[in-house]
Amino acid sequence: MTPSLAQLAELVRQAEAKTRARKIEAETRQAAEHFREAEARSRQALERMRNARPASSRALEQADSDEQLLKDLVRKLAQFKSSLSSDADAEQLIATSQAEIERIRKEARTELEAATRELEECRRELRTAVDAYRQLRRELERLQPELVEAFAAEDRLLWDAESHFPGGQLQLLAHEVEAGLNAYPHLAKLEQYARLKVWIGRFRYHQAGPDRESENAEEIQTLAHKVFHQLKWLSRQYEPGYIEAFRQDFSTDWAAYVAEAQDQLVHAMETQRLARARREDEAEEAAAEA
Template sequence: MTPSLAQLAELVRQAEAKTRARKIEAETRQAAEHFRAAEQRSRQALERMRSARSSCARAVEQADADEQLLKDLVRKLAQFKSSLASGTDAEQLIATSEAEIARTRGQARSELEAAEKELAEARRELRAAVDAYRQHRRELERLTPELVEQFADADRLLWDAESHFPGGQLQLLAHEVEAGMSAFAHLVKLEQYARLKVWIGRFRFHQAGPDRDGEGSEEIQALAHKVFHQLKYLSRQHEPGYIEAFRQDFSTDWAGYVAEAQEQLVQAIEAQRRARAEAETRRAEATNGEEAPEAADVG
């Protein structure tokens, strides 16, 4: 390949890479918006289901009480049937009462079933949206890592989204810890400290929060045990700094704790990025300084 042809090939490669990067950025933003909308729909469906479950329980409880009262009244009617002004009216009222009680139960169950169906559909949509966003997000990080910080809010929402699925937050945390353990040693202490603080804060949030719906299963218990010991290992092995969340007697607003730790992590990553940029600038200046005398000698 001639030098000019090699330069042309490089120009084409760069143009293709830029075009692909712009496409991935647009697709990632679109996937993030779809993900946010799906999370909101699932959250609203969950609230409606909880409300329907509560109202259904009250309606069924009232229907049970009415049914018991009806049985008592029918029993008394049998005792005092000879004193009734009209036996036909009593029979009609009994039949009407039975129908009303059955209708109350049926309506309550239908409302609950509809809310559960809506929640199941919303969760399926959310799972698909989460998977799509993660796929685009990974491709974006590979092609244009400098844009990753723009999606920090959507990344944080992934943790909230997993709370829609029993045990989901713990499974997401386990995946992140497993994927990050090998690279943990290469992080600077400040980033190690912040990242570990985020992880242990999320673990304690899981322990204290509604995500414990699936905690009873042996699989979830084993996963929780594994994650906690992995985090303790990282803390002891690398000693990034004291983190009070490892103490079982320490309690706080875990959502706020995690949010603060995430902000510290963003600052640590940004500080490291600036340090690398400054180092590259100094190296470039030093290289230029060494090449300048040689150019003068040639002249």
């Protein structure tokens, strides 16, 4: 390949990369908007379920209690039937009571089924939106790392979104830690510190608000044990700095703690990106002078 042809090929490659980067940026912003909307709908559905479940349970328990009382009253009526002034009135009241009990029971079950169906549909939509955003977000970070900070709010929302799924937040954290183990030693100390602070903060957030809906409590407990020991090992192995969240007697507003740590992580990543860009510029200048 001639030098001019090689230069032309490089120009084409750069143009393709910029076009792809712009396309990915637009797609990521669109996916982020869809993700935010899906998270809001799922949050509303989850709130409806949290209200519907106890209300429906109380209504069903009351219906069962009223039905038992009705049976007892019917038995007593049979014993004292001769003393009734009107059989028709008693029979009408029995039929009306039965109808009211069935109506209450049906309404409670209908509300609970509707809330369950809505939550399942919203969770499916949210999972699709989360996966789409996360995939595009990774590609965007590879092509345009300078845009990391622009999506910081959506990155935080990813953690909140996982709370819509039983055990979701801890599973997401476990995946992130596992995926980041190999890269962690190569990070700058500032980024190591911030990333570990985010991870242990998320872990303590999970501890402070256990997922009561999880049907796999033993499995979640085993996973939590594994994640904590991985984080403790990273802290001891690389000593990025003192992090108070590793102390079990330390407590705080964990949501605010994680948000602060994420801001520190974004700042650390941006600092490293600028440092790399500066080194590349210096290398180019040195090569040009040579």
